[in-house]
Amino acid sequence: MSTEAVLMMIVALVIVWGGLVVSILALRARPERADYPAGGEDDHREDTEILRHDT
Amino acid sequence: MSAEHKAAPREQFTGQVGFILSAIGSAVGLGNIWRFPGVAYENGGGAFMVPYLIALLTAGIPILFLDYALGHRFRGGAPQAFRRVKGWLESLGWFQVMICILIAVYYAAVVAWAGSFFVYSFGLDWGDDAAAFFVGEHLQLADVGGADPWLTFDFVAAVLIPLVIVWIAVIAVLAAGVVKGVQRANVVFIPLLVVAFGILVVRSLFLEGAIDGLNVLFTPDWSALGDADVWIAAYGQIFFSLSVAFGIMITYSSYRARKANMTSPGLVVAFSNSGFELLAGIGVFSALGFLASQEGVTVADLNFQGVLLAFVTFPTIVSEMPGGAFFGALFFGSLVMAGFTSLVSILQVVSAALQEKFALSRRAATLGMGLVLGAVSVLGFSTTTGLVLLDTVDAFVNNIGIVASAVFMCVFVVWVYRKAPELRYHLNAVSTTQVGRWWYACVGVIVPVMLVVMLVQYVILRIDEPYEGYDTTYLLYAGWGSVLLLFVGAILFTLPRWRGATAFTAWPTYPPTQDPAVMKEASR
Numbered sequence: 001m002s003t004e005a006v007l008m009m010i011v012a013l014v015i016v017w018g019g020l021v022v023s024i025l026a027l028r029a030r031p032e033r034a035d036y037p038a039g040g041e042d043d044h045r046e047d048t049e050i051l052r053h054d055t
Numbered sequence: 056m057s058a059e060h061k062a063a064p065r066e067q068f069t070g071q072v073g074f075i076l077s078a079i080g081s082a083v084g085l086g087n088i089w090r091f092p093g094v095a096y097e098n099g100g101g102a103f104m105v106p107y108l109i110a111l112l113t114a115g116i117p118i119l120f121l122d123y124a125l126g127h128r129f130r131g132g133a134p135q136a137f138r139r140v141k142g143w144l145e146s147l148g149w150f151q152v153m154i155c156i157l158i159a160v161y162y163a164a165v166v167a168w169a170g171s172f173f174v175y176s177f178g179l180d181w182g183d184d185a186a187a188f189f190v191g192e193h194l195q196l197a198d199v200g201g202a203d204p205w206l207t208f209d210f211v212a213a214v215l216i217p218l219v220i221v222w223i224a225v226i227a228v229l230a231a232g233v234v235k236g237v238q239r240a241n242v243v244f245i246p247l248l249v250v251a252f253g254i255l256v257v258r259s260l261f262l263e264g265a266i267d268g269l270n271v272l273f274t275p276d277w278s279a280l281g282d283a284d285v286w287i288a289a290y291g292q293i294f295f296s297l298s299v300a301f302g303i304m305i306t307y308s309s310y311r312a313r314k315a316n317m318t319s320p321g322l323v324v325a326f327s328n329s330g331f332e333l334l335a336g337i338g339v340f341s342a343l344g345f346l347a348s349q350e351g352v353t354v355a356d357l358n359f360q361g362v363l364l365a366f367v368t369f370p371t372i373v374s375e376m377p378g379g380a381f382f383g384a385l386f387f388g389s390l391v392m393a394g395f396t397s398l399v400s401i402l403q404v405v406s407a408a409l410q411e412k413f414a415l416s417r418r419a420a421t422l423g424m425g426l427v428l429g430a431v432s433v434l435g436f437s438t439t440t441g442l443v444l445l446d447t448v449d450a451f452v453n454n455i456g457i458v459a460s461a462v463f464m465c466v467f468v469v470w471v472y473r474k475a476p477e478l479r480y481h482l483n484a485v486s487t488t489q490v491g492r493w494w495y496a497c498v499g500v501i502v503p504v505m506l507v508v509m510l511v512q513y514v515i516l517r518i519d520e521p522y523e524g525y526d527t528t529y530l531l532y533a534g535w536g537s538v539l540l541l542f543v544g545a546i547l548f549t550l551p552r553w554r555g556a557t558a559f560t561a562w563p564t565y566p567p568t569q570d571p572a573v574m575k576e577a578s579r
Contacts, residue, residue, distance in 0.1 A: 005101055008101025009337075019322075027322075027323055037563035
């Protein structure tokens, strides 16, 4: 392989796979937010036609 | 849950890993394996990585986030999500569902071929002439080369039987639900795919001539960077390979819990997709280098793109290498897994839309859809003219249908109804990676501009020269007819009354309301 080709292959691999590793590490470091806006309970109010939590 | 109109609660992925693997399963498909290597080679080799990476950051990831935000905020498949943006936009959702319907019917056939070739590879059944075997013996293509007759109903058992099996399998997965079907299939197949494909790539790196193949792929042609077509090819590759803008990512993200991280997993999905693509490029070009050295030709003389790469060139390589049967089984096994997980995601879009609009149970929607689409798929694609129809529908639906769908999304959601700030606020409120204002420029300007250029260029090209030199009357019905069908289907599905649940309040509230305690403090 020519030097130029080797260099481009390495650069591409480092950026794409490096990006993958960084994004995985970032997600593992902070998997979820600690704070959310008020509300948003998954009580399925909008999924059912009859409100089940009122009775 | 005895009352009839008490719909079951919305299904949910069990967590981050299940969602990420499912989204990767959808994004990594046949296009990653057989489209990327050829596109990269033809558009500047190593230099192509520059526009490719820029396209990933300025178009791929932004439009992925747009899909995520729509599905997650408005909690529905494509028609329901767009309906909650603006009533009449439900039709855009159905336009995307129609794209999925048309893709599913032929995509299943390709998965079925790969399944057959997986079996053939144990005995290297294709012999010395893989091309003749594929179009002749396997597909029994009417008048090889593609001319009269254009449409027959002469069924080919070798295609029909595996195709029926693929439909039964995919319906079984979808009927089992998001967690026990979709998620489970992806959790099994995606790691298996990575391992199988990894072995394949490492093996091909040690073949004679592999280095020459890589040299051909990665030698940069820097002059390509000045060529507008190369940039369009890069945006096209990113766009097609991420499976964005036709409902899949909207549907999948609607199955995440409300309080769930969206953008950080999105980055993992986007980089995994490109990482797999790059791996495929290395594997494919190593193998092509080997074949070129065996046959005493240059890589440029070989078929390295699309259906022929997979079903003609690869079998030839397998025949010539030591331990070919194992290598062949790994390759076609990988194709089956990559294709199957994508097919599952495509059909989940259709199933979710039917469940939500017509208040159907999951089982009823899945079985009904499976019977109808399975029948269409068998009628159209297991005959002696299946390959020609597949090739035509694929080209028109992808290059015109999906691109138009993305343009509509940007125009209506971002420009006309100005939802971008609300969607960005939503993403930032639930995610750990924050989306900056740059996102508006990407989904409001860069993406639509690049896609409109692509669309206009492609339409002009197709008007000027018939696709693949096929008969113009045939193209009018099969090609332009497919595009027309997308619009007709979108209208027809929008017209009936919405029977599913309609009450809905988006969370978190936008514009964000102040915390009452804080406001009280401030007013004192």
